[in-house]
Amino acid sequence: MPPKITDSIIWQQAELLMQPAFIRIVDNIRKLLDVSPWTGTYQDVLIWSADVSEETKNIVTSLLQELEVATPEAAESIRETLSDLPVPHPGYHLCLQRQEQRVNVDLWDLCYQVCFLNYASSQEVTIDTSLFDESGEVDWQLLDRKSQDLVSQIFGSLPDC
Secondary structure, eight states: OOOBOOOHHHHHHHHHHHHHHHHHHHHHHHHHHHTSSOEEEEEEEEEOOTTOOHHHHHHHHHHHHHHHHOOHHHHHHHHHHHTTSOOOEEEEEEEEEETTEEEEEEHHHHHHHHHEETOOTTSBOEEOGGGBOTTSOBOHHHHHHHHHHHHHHHHHTSOOO
């Protein structure tokens, strides 16, 4: 789940960090996949709140698919129906595979772990201000080091076949 950000300063800092952190994570994954027996593919996913039933998920998913090919009039009706239903947020997963073993990694979750201190999706977050230099700019070397360490931990925890 996306982090809970209620402070406008934390929001501004997160906006500065999120895209560069995501890019560094993907690049560090690519580097490790080049030398790993694991293969990886990226997949768009829908992330639902835990309290959404399977029936509701199916209804919303069906409506979202209909919306893609709907006429303008039908699209308006579909949007109106969707406005009363819970809508998932987009996610991005790395699907790792080695022989019969599969591991899915939520890339946005990794990004949140890089950008926030003690990230846990159930609590309000605090930005990792050490990722900024004295002038308030992103410290690219530290950001890369932190994302590299996190990605290395993920790959280090993969099961051996």
